[in-house]
Amino acid sequence: MRGVSAKEEARRWAEEVHRAGGRVALVPTMGFLHRGHAALIEAGVHTGAQVAVSVFVTPLQFGPREDLAHYPLDAVRDREVARGAGAALLFTPDPEEMYPEGFATRVEVAGLSERWCGAARPGHFQGVATVVTKLLNLFRPDEAYFGEKDYQQLVLLRRLARDLDFGCRVVGVPTVREEDGLALSSRNAYLSPEERRRARAIPAALAAAAAAHARGERDAEELRRAALQVLKGAPGVRVEYVAVVDPETLEPLEAVRGPVRMLLAAWVGSTRLIDNRFLAGA
Ligand code: AMP
Secondary structure, three states, X not given: OEEEOOHHHHHHHHHHHHHOOOOEEEEEEOOOOOHHHHHHHHHHHHOOXXXXXXXXOOHHHOOOOOOHHHOOOOHHHHHHHHHHHOOOEEEOOOHHHHOOOOOOOOOOOOOOOOOOHXXXXXXXXXXXXXXXXXXXXXXXXXXXXXXXXXXXXXXHHHHHHHHOOOOOEEEEEOOOEOOOOOEOOHHHHHOOHHHHHHXXXXXXXXXXXXXXXXXXXXXXXXXXXXXXXXHHOOOOEEEEEEEEEOOOOOOEOOEOOOOEEEEEEEEEOOEEEEEEEEEOOO
């Protein structure tokens, strides 16, 4: 696996892969790689593509009072996980390389960026869309892989790739979870052992809604209530939102007809966690 931190080296690498007749797959990350990131890399490797992993904690997507300065870092582990999953290139640019002095452009996906996590974190999705646009321009990948864990981000980036004619397929990869159901996340590192136990309520809330759905419940408010009941029973867990949404537009629904997504954000102590689940079937 090659490691580069200059944009031009990254661009040249991708051009060489394409010139040799290969396909380029891109996996953008903020580092502190875990099995969830590895699943994205492996999904690309599995198709025969040369996979580039970017590790960049993008300042634009953090609000002024958010955890950028404390975001966990482990460059050695990042290399190990990326190499172990079969990545061909690890791109680790500095903030100055990505946002040199005078950088003034922002990319906004209207509508999709405003709801749910966008409402709680103003500017967040603009930061994500801007950095992903830059990465897609640098690598010109044939496919880009994103986790379903960040479902709103996945939907929004699909829209971005389509709207801006990147000609790149945006592939969603199912959420990788711990044994007790908690979605793997770099932010889980912030949780104390007690908070980690309490965080179990998040996947349990989604499971309660899925069980109600499987019993035939089709009223979105009732499905939300099933999830909220579990969260309210968990001490130290504060709900930010629980929503039943159309899986493509992310608009909230009242009645459930066909497959829908439940989205959830909650604070466990001072850590904000998100998760979601498909509600489908009989
Ligand atoms: P992050 O480093 O948290 O920005 O995540 C980088 C990519 O990995 C995003 O596309 C995430 O959705 C994805 N990802 C993070 N956690 C998981 C997980 N537990 N399962 C699958 N994908 C994940």
